[in-house]
Amino acid sequence: MLRLAWRNLLRTPGRSLVTGGVVALVVFLSLLFLSVYAGAFDAFYRLLLERTGHLLVRVEDYEDKTDLESLTFLPPSLPLPPGAEVEGVLEGGGLAIVGGRNRTVVITGMEPRGLARQQGLLKEGGLPRASGEALLGEALAQALQVGLGDEVVVYAPGGFGLGVYAFRVVGLLDFPETHLEAQTLMVPLEDAQALLAPGRVSRLEIRLPGLGLYDLKALEEVKTALAPHLQGLKVETWLEANPVYAALLPLYDTIMAIYVGIFFVLAGLILFNALYLSLVERVREFGLLAGLGLSGRRILGLVFWESFLLVGVAALLGMGAGLLVHLELADGFRLPLPQWMLEQYREFGLPEVLYGRLGVKEVLLTLGYAVGVALLAALWPGYVASRLEPVEAMRYVP
Amino acid sequence: MPIIEVNRVRKVYRGDGVETVALRGVDLTVEAGEFTALVGPSGSGKSTLLHLLAGLDLPTEGEVWVGGVWLSRLSRSERARVRLERIGLVFQAYNLLPVLTALENAALILEFRGVPKAERERRALAALEALGLKEKAGRFPRQLSGGEQQRVAVARALAAEPLLILADEPTANLDSKNGLALIERMKALNREQGVTFLFSTHDPRLLEHVKRIVRLEDGAIVGEEWR
Ligand SMILES: Nc1ncnc2c1ncn2[C@@H]1O[C@H](COP(=O)(O)OP(=O)(O)OP(=O)(O)O)[C@@H](O)[C@H]1O
Numbered sequence: 113m114l115r116l117a118w119r120n121l122l123r124t125p126g127r128s129l130v131t132g133g134v135v136a137l138v139v140f141l142s143l144l145f146l147s148v149y150a151g152a153f154d155a156f157y158r159l160l161l162e163r164t165g166h167l168l169v170r171v172e173d174y175e176d177k178t179d180l181e182s183l184t185f186l187p188p189s190l191p192l193p194p195g196a197e198v199e200g201v202l203e204g205g206g207l208a209i210v211g212g213r214n215r216t217v218v219i220t221g222m223e224p225r226g227l228a229r230q231q232g233l234l235k236e237g238g239l240p241r242a243s244g245e246a247l248l249g250e251a252l253a254q255a256l257q258v259g260l261g262d263e264v265v266v267y268a269p270g271g272f273g274l275g276v277y278a279f280r281v282v283g284l285l286d287f288p289e290t291h292l293e294a295q296t297l298m299v300p301l302e303d304a305q306a307l308l309a310p311g312r313v314s315r316l317e318i319r320l321p322g323l324g325l326y327d328l329k330a331l332e333e334v335k336t337a338l339a340p341h342l343q344g345l346k347v348e349t350w351l352e353a354n355p356v357y358a359a360l361l362p363l364y365d366t367i368m369a370i371y372v373g374i375f376f377v378l379a380g381l382i383l384f385n386a387l388y389l390s391l392v393e394r395v396r397e398f399g400l401l402a403g404l405g406l407s408g409r410r411i412l413g414l415v416f417w418e419s420f421l422l423v424g425v426a427a428l429l430g431m432g433a434g435l436l437v438h439l440e441l442a443d444g445f446r447l448p449l450p451q452w453m454l455e456q457y458r459e460f461g462l463p464e465v466l467y468g469r470l471g472v473k474e475v476l477l478t479l480g481y482a483v484g485v486a487l488l489a490a491l492w493p494g495y496v497a498s499r500l501e502p503v504e505a506m507r508y509v510p
Numbered sequence: 511m512p513i514i515e516v517n518r519v520r521k522v523y524r525g526d527g528v529e530t531v532a533l534r535g536v537d538l539t540v541e542a543g544e545f546t547a548l549v550g551p552s553g554s555g556k557s558t559l560l561h562l563l564a565g566l567d568l569p570t571e572g573e574v575w576v577g578g579v580w581l582s583r584l585s586r587s588e589r590a591r592v593r594l595e596r597i598g599l600v601f602q603a604y605n606l607l608p609v610l611t612a613l614e615n616a617a618l619i620l621e622f623r624g625v626p627k628a629e630r631e632r633r634a635l636a637a638l639e640a641l642g643l644k645e646k647a648g649r650f651p652r653q654l655s656g657g658e659q660q661r662v663a664v665a666r667a668l669a670a671e672p673l674l675i676l677a678d679e680p681t682a683n684l685d686s687k688n689g690l691a692l693i694e695r696m697k698a699l700n701r702e703q704g705v706t707f708l709f710s711t712h713d714p715r716l717l718e719h720v721k722r723i724v725r726l727e728d729g730a731i732v733g734e735e736w737r
């Protein structure tokens with residue numbers, strides 16, 4: 113039966129080649145697409161994780177609180193796994209004044225590591241290295257008409273610190289969102305604390321080097337261990353702190369499955385066409401098989417064999433090629449995008465070099481689709497072939 | 511017990527509002543080892559009768575018994591099974607699968623029955639030899655003449671060692687020399703191996719050595735000759 117199926121495929125080599133080629137191409141492209149997409153997805157989430165920290169400690173119900181006193185706290189000592197890095201951040205509102213111009217700003221006080229993380233956004237100048245140095249959003253600097261080396265005075269009467277502080281602009285930041293850029297003032301943490309709230313922070317960012325991007329279970333464990341040591345404070349994972357993106361994560365698989373599914377619909381249609389054509393051409397042969405006593409079930413089986421053989425061989429070839437290219441991508445690749453799009457990418461802080469990722473799940477998904485398509489495409493031609501009346505079929509003139 | 515028993519069989523085709531009575535009350539008995547020709551003019555009902563005997567179709571009225579089985583009692587797939595296991599069929603044309611060699615075609619029924627490769631090839635080769643085709647076992651149908659193709663079809667039926675072989679105008683696409691040669695081969699198989707044959711033809715020149723001739727006209731048996 114297998115041999116018969118195989119010979120029937122070889123009998124129309126052109127058609128089998130085209131159909132198999134399309135199936136192989138679809139398998140190949142699916143793997144490529146999955147690898148690239150996972151690479152881009154990982155890059156985005158890694159960025160998010162980098163910006164947020166693995167865990168975030170803030171006051172309870174911080175969403176409902178407005179005054180600086182209830183939003184800030186004295187950092188407690190926490191039982192963290194070795195190697196964990198804790199960074200305090202203090203945020204508060206203020207007014208930046210230069211000569212006769214003023215603008216409301218969000219003052220963000222950060223430790224040196226936090227400031228260093230802004231390197232990618234830096235448009236001009238350098239990072240603050242000493243007390244009294246500040247980074248300004250470029251739009252804010254324009255509004256205040258200041259440049260590198262100029263002085264900006266910041267008032268923050270709402271806090272319980274000095275309430276006023278003078279900074280020298282050492283760097284300008286370029287954000288993708290202009291409204292953020294027009295409010296951004298980043299300074300060393302101690303300066304912000306002196307200005308707003310001595311010794312206090314509005315959040316602690318905890319980074320756990322060595323913990324993988326999607327190592328969510330291990331992360332939960334650290335989080336649970338922290339909980340009893342936090343009075344009046346709340347700890348969240350980076351995903352909980354970014355609920356919109358967190359909601360996206362479980363959809364990832366579904367979205368990928370849908371995209372790849374669309375590729376396979378194409379493959380399925382072409383396969384169906386090939387199988388149906390070969391049914392129409394071979395009506396008399398199917399009639400003969402039925403006439404000789406082959407049951408409908410086994411005639412259906414013959415059509416399925418032909419479909420599975422074609423798809424099987426094509427899928428293996430496509431998969432081989434796809435995995436080879438994936439290995440290349442896994443070593444890092446640049447998105448083949450026009451310059452202006454890459455520009456935007458960079459503004460978001462996304463890396464230009466991505467790393468392809470393919471899991472067993474993705475490979476199985478692609479294989480599953482191939483098998484599903486082979487099955488679905490053969491269903492109707494196989495059914496028709498199995499229901500042919502032998503006498504009529506043998507008289508059929510194509 | 512006769513191999514074939516046909517009792518008062520009527521077959522009426524209904525289609526497109528027209529009724530065609532193809533068989534009107536046919537009675538026929540065939541015993542094991544007979545060599546029978548079914549003759550009659552075009553449209554007399556030869557094919558219809560052979561189809562009923564092969565279980566490819568069911569009679570409108572009456573009974574068809576083959577090998578002690580009442581075919582009307584069987585489902586479509588059970589009738590297919592009877593064909594596969596017990597009846598050898600040779601059709602007028604397009605008997606062979608073009609992608610298989612003569613040997614593979616001759617072994618096809620045995621393959622469908624699940625006979626192991628070595629055994630089915632041995633039996634198919636013996637059948638091809640009996641039909642003078644041993645040398646052409648590796649050829650594909652397109653490399654064979656029409657007469658050779660029909661002989662391969664007979665070999666396929668023979669290799670399966672059926673209860674009987676039904677052949678509907680096996681010589682229709684052959685010239686009279688090749689047609690006669692085919693009938694001679696079948697006759698020899700009947701004589702030497704005791705294979706029961708029932709075949710149809712409308713060529714009287716082929717009937718010289720046929721033992722029993724059943725004449726069909728307008729859907730009824732009008733005469734029978736024994737020689
Ligand atoms: N499927 C069918 N539908 C309607 N009428 C049919 C069908 N098959 C056969 N007939 C009619 O039944 C009658 C007998 O046909 P059958 O094919 O049995 O004749 P035959 O003796 O085999 O003729 P031939 O020598 O030309 O093959 C004819 O009148 C034919 O038109």
Ligand SMILES: [Mg+2]
Nearest residue numbers: 556557558679
């Ligand atoms: Mg006929």
